[in-house]
Amino acid sequence: MDLSDRKRKILQAVIDEYIGTAEPVGSRAIAKNPKLGISSATIRNEMADLEEMGYLIQPHTSAGRIPSDEGYRFYVNSLMQRYQMGMEAIMELQKAFQMRITRLDQIIRYAGSIASALTDYTTVVTSPERKLSKIRKIDFVPISADKTMLIVVTDYVKSQVMSIKLSEAECGYFADAMNKSLAGRTADEITAETMADIEDSLRGKVRLPESVLTDVMRFVFDAVTGDEETEIYVSNAQSILKYPEYRDVKKAGEMLSLLENKDRLKRVVLSDAGGGVHARIGAENEEEMLKDCSLVTVDYSLGPRRGGKIGVIGPKRMNYAKVFASLDIISGEIDKILRYYTENE
Amino acid sequence: MDLSDRKRKILQAVIDEYIGTAEPVGSRAIAKNPKLGISSATIRNEMADLEEMGYLIQPHTSAGRIPSDEGYRFYVNSLMQRYQMGMEAIMELQKAFQMRITRLDQIIRYAGSIASALTDYTTVVTSPERKLSKIRKIDFVPISADKTMLIVVTDYVKSQVMSIKLSEAECGYFADAMNKSLAGRTADEITAETMADIEDSLRGKVRLPESVLTDVMRFVFDAVTGDEETEIYVSNAQSILKYPEYRDVKKAGEMLSLLENKDRLKRVVLSDAGGGVHARIGAENEEEMLKDCSLVTVDYSLGPRRGGKIGVIGPKRMNYAKVFASLDIISGEIDKILRYYTENE
DNA sequence: TGTTAGCACTCGATGTGATTGAGTGCTAAC
């Protein structure tokens, strides 16, 4: 599995070139690189070796070579040069993140759009998983004679209009009762007993139809278990049309279809293990549609808790170095911002 | 401007045919239609007339004709057959809308996805304009030692975490003071006096840094003036790739770009006057990108108030009859559902 | 022994010219 230094250099040169041009790379193109000082004939021999070893592929006999999935993998693991992001670019990025946006979903969407602007590939971001949040407060607000809005505050705010007849005073009682039993609790700590407690507190104060408390509790429970789906946002989907690998319109359409199907997309993106920046190259992706794409993901965290993911989807010949660097710095910036959300808990 | 009955029939036949095939329509194809009982030569003469009148266009001398924008316009205004939606389709649609979703944004997104499924064109929906809502309730929830969540309930719920040090008791006082002065008010009714009132109520109870009340008020004001942008959601964007008019990948990319640029898209969609279902054909659109598309929109209402729009974007040769019928029925269903949101106000 | 120049060969891409056929406008007959 070990490659001679020269083979490594050649493989790297081939991939670098191919990333730029999307055209099969011939021996002459490599020979022009003065750093190698080697003739095209020699390179041909080496390339034949590299092909035999599985790192390169020849689309047809009289064409140059393109990297195989294994070639890219080797490149990403061992060959890739660290991408040096310009200092001004970094400054600008940091400045961009200093905007005063405070809504969580806006922050992560913004991060996604920055990632796509930086890399010019399609970007997906997922909202944080909402497990394990703690009920902070519950409230009822009368909307009309027979409608009441239920508000549950966890790390987020969830609300729903329900068909319950409650006066303002009753709303107050109801909310007090709920808060007394529920505030500060997590989903695990809500039991049948809790519910009985609430019923007790309400007795004589608020008269409710049978099912209402159940409905309310279900909503509260959903809110706190994060039953609500994690969202996923896509930026710069149209970029796939820019790359020659999607000149086949049918393929492009299927890809867009995947990007619009949030569930499928979530399955793809979230299936990835955590850790730092991480690439899935070509067939390493489960999803059929991504077999000739690469997906680079990174986790961001929400303070001490696990956050969501940022992912970049592009052709296999993407600029890995740049994407890795971009995601790294962006996730860092998000972490910084999101620390506020959970600080001092 | 008046067309003979025969010309009308021919124009209709040409457009109907072209909608189906996207290929220039020749005289022979029309002559085959037994309803006309007319030879291709006669049709050629009539078509030449229709071209002179501006309703048809000949891409090149030896090709058939395609409709001009004016042709489509005439078709939509006067020729188009009413599309009869099957009874089962209607039933199914109504059933689909009986799902128990209650979050406003989910409802309208769902409506958008139904419209796109029904028509197989790209659909955009905008959330209702948020003007004129009334403050129902304001609340403060302590998040950590120096962070507090501010919640404003109008027809929606808006929240923001702010850097304010407040104990639980102080939160209560603060909220009471705000509610006393603000609950039930609209943006117009918030004045400098209101603010002074609140400061009065707080005096001695809650000590706040200078700027905090201003920040809080700004957030409340934004919430109630609907300063927050109206959202716009896109479904089935990939459908544009299915139509031969977008076989040019570059064009398709630009179109997708438009669909991703929410601001530009909003400008396009919202610029349309209200009323029932309404089409903008080709050059009738301001937006350069839509000059060879049609945009069909309809308003939905939020009870007595103005709601948002649903729009279908497709090729000029779209199935207008079906799109009109679909949007009509969908906006009706949304109206029904959304009536709950404002009923009995 | 490793490297390189040279050469025959391969094969997709590109260009060219002929052919096809759908469709037209016009004319003359009905």
Add this chain to the structure above:
DNA sequence: GTTAGCACTCAATCACATCGAGTGCTAACA
């Protein structure tokens, strides 16, 4: 006023030749 017939147009298609980038292999070279 309608229609059959005909000459004409022109994009699309196809076969065919050409081109050229790139290869593998061989033989000469350091």
